[in-house]
Amino acid sequence: MKLLSKKWIKGGLLTGFLFTCLAGWWIGWGGWPDPEAEEFPWTPDVILVLGGGNEERPREAIRLHKIYPDVPLLVTGDGGMIYDALLAGGVDESDIIHETKATSTIENAELTATTLTKLRAQRVVLVTNWFHGPRSMAVFDRYQPDREFVLSFEPKPDQFSNWHRYATRRERLAALLYVVRYGIWSF
Numbered sequence: 001m002k003l004l005s006k007k008w009i010k011g012g013l014l015t016g017f018l019f020t021c022l023a024g025w026w027i028g029w030g031g032w033p034d035p036e037a038e039e040f041p042w043t044p045d046v047i048l049v050l051g052g053g054n055e056e057r058p059r060e061a062i063r064l065h066k067i068y069p070d071v072p073l074l075v076t077g078d079g080g081m082i083y084d085a086l087l088a089g090g091v092d093e094s095d096i097i098h099e100t101k102a103t104s105t106i107e108n109a110e111l112t113a114t115t116l117t118k119l120r121a122q123r124v125v126l127v128t129n130w131f132h133g134p135r136s137m138a139v140f141d142r143y144q145p146d147r148e149f150v151l152s153f154e155p156k157p158d159q160f161s162n163w164h165r166y167a168t169r170r171e172r173l174a175a176l177l178y179v180v181r182y183g184i185w186s187f
Contacts, residue, residue, distance in 0.1 A: 035133045040150055044071050045121035047152075049086075050108050050128045050136060051077030054163055056154040058085035061127045064152060065091055072119065076112050077102030105136055105174075106182065109143035116147065123148045130156045131168045135175050135186035142184055 047068065049061045061073055061082070073091065075082050076099040083098050097115060102108045116124065126149050128136050133151045140149050157164060178184040 044125040047125045049075045053129045058082045062089040076108045105139045131171045138186040
């Protein structure tokens, strides 16, 4: 009996080690879904800009605001960089609603729900980076199932900067953590 227990322990340790190695390899160098930008099936009620990222998110939000000038921009989870970039890009302050408390994609979804309800927003464009799109859609679909969401993002660059390499690795890690912690599958 004791020998059998040692075999199970060794097998469990080996399995854990192999899983850790594979997960580490995938986080560092693995592939990732490459969503395609698509036409919106409707005019949005709100353009929701997720905080974080780099200058791509505010650029995309400004581009959309020029197409839909009467649609409010809701910025969430931003330390001020996106908000300031929108103002610098010519967006009027009265067109921006700024939610400042969110620190994660789940908090983005939780903390914008009330504002979107007050705005009677049913059709929402999520502005993020291409690599963050699958997880953000999975989170918003889970936390706000009665709304319709579509993604908008600048295309994946042909050449990755150091920032893009780091950000895509971080996103793969976050996707694994969201599966384990919240049961949200974004692959």
